[in-house]
Amino acid sequence: MFKKHNFELRIAGGAVRDLLLAKVPHDVDFATTATPQEMKTMFESEGIRMINMNGEKHGTITCRIHDAENFEVTTLRRDVVTDGRHAEVEFTSDWAVDAERRDLTINSMFLGFDGTIYDFFNGNEDLQKQRICFVGDANKRIQEDFLRILRYFRFYGRVVQHPGQHERETLNAIQRNVHGLADISGERIWVEVKKILVGRHAAHLVRLMMELGLYPHIGFPANSDLMEFDRVCENCSNLNPQPLTLLSALMRHEEEIYQLHKRLKLSNDELHLGLFIVKHRHDDFSNGAFEHCQDILCDTPGGATKVKEQLCELLKYTGQESELGRLTAYELPKMPVNGHTLMQMGVAKGKPLGRALDLCRRKFKESRFTLTEKELLEFIKDKK
Incomplete structure (x- = not known):
């Protein structure tokens, strides 16, 4: 359709990265030389339905093909004004200019439908060598959107096989700009932190984030219990824990969970999970972890389903893999008296x-x- 109307269309960003890593992309985003108005005119002429027009001012049109799938297509653009959180953009037809405004080299590539990779900043080479680099000047890229600091750590955990392979200049740029995270919303920070926690090298990355001074701006306590965090990461390495299960290990008491909630705007379930783990992680399991979980379930009439989920996370936290399987399949007998x-x-x-x-x-x-x-x-x- 785009070719028919004399516009270029390419797969953009994360999907290209994932394909080069031989992974199936979760989402496929597209970039085009067509402006939003040109896309709207084209889609209307082709009888294509458009939905969710909120992204139009940033250049994104979402179309629905054959009532089967939604596709986000964004006009090539350059950032005119940035404040560390938001950007004012103007549209362009220059693919290199659009690539330059992206955060990391591995996320700045485009893929043509003939299989051609358009790589203006050596993103493919960085991907193959497992390097995480900002596009161009790291200091400038970070100051355009301070959330990119956390995206650096998130993608390090996704792409790099071994901890500790950071460019010193990149870490220096992050350290100079950590203050900018203070003005980023807790919700946006939590989205990135969750992905860091459940990715590879979480123990290494969280320790590094603390050393670089991120902690006061993202809700982590200054005296975070890093030894406990290391231990819990090891306990949970094969157990698929919830992010808050891991993060609770940094907290020494319940008040720090509330302070974390104040900054990151946790969900009620996440808040209660953190409080539950901090309360019960040092329980006496000497009579059997499974039996102790049974007792807690019995003491929670009416809330057993939610508490069972919390208990499963507690068993992951404490590394009780064998008991976790028993508890997952267990249904507490109902007390025959009411x-x-x-x-x-x-x-x-x-x-x-x-x-x-x-x-x-x-x-x-x-x-x-x-x-x-x-x-x-x-x-x-x-x-x-």
């Missing part, structure tokens, strides 16, 4: 009923969840 049953036998509402339920729950746990309704009711009768 409040209605107890009231029928004469237990009064309010505090007496609450005490009776607690006693039943404790006795049910002590029996390892084997007591019947009759046995529990007999037990309560003896306590009246």
Whole structure:
């Protein structure tokens, strides 16, 4: 379609990088010499539906082909004004100019539909040699968008096989500009930090981020427990933990989880997971980790599903791989006695009923969840 209307169209950025790494891209973005208005005119003439026009001022038109898939196509552009977070752009037809405004060399390539790679800044060579470099001047690229500091660490974990292979000049540029992260929204920072945590070399990268002074600007405590973080990363290396499971290891007490939440705007589930892990990570597991998890589940009536998810993350945190499999497949037996049953036998509402339920729950746990309704009711009768 673009060729028919005399416009150039190429695959851009991350998809090219992934294809060169022999990976299937998660998303495929396109770049074109057509302006947004020219794309709109072309799509209308071809009967192509367009959706979500919010990106038009930045040059992006989203079209839906055959009601099957959405494609984002962006006009080549240059940054006219940047403030470290946002950019004002103007459109261009120069592919090299568009490549120059991108963050890292490995993300600055284009791919023609005939298989030609358009690589203006040696991105393919850097990819093959596992180097993460900013396009052109690192200091300038970072100051255009300070979030690129975190993108550097994220892509280091994705592309480089071994830790510690950083260019000193790049690290110096990052260190000079870490203050700029203070003005980036917590939500944007958290998106990048999550990907760093679950990528390769998380222990090395987080330690380096601390050394370079990122921590006060991204919500990490100054006295982060890096030894605990190293240990937990090792425990979780093959267990696919949630990002907050790993990040909790840096926090020495619950207040630091709340401070992290204040900066990064965690979801409620993430906040509660962090608090849960900090509260329970030093529990006494001497009687068996699985049995301890059973007890916590029993003590959480009504919230067992969410707590089970948190317990699975706790077992990853503590490296209890064998118990994790047991817990994942486990369903806690339902206590055969409830409040209605107890009231029928004469237990009064309010505090007496609450005490009776607690006693039943404790006795049910002590029996390892084997007591019947009759046995529990007999037990309560003896306590009246």
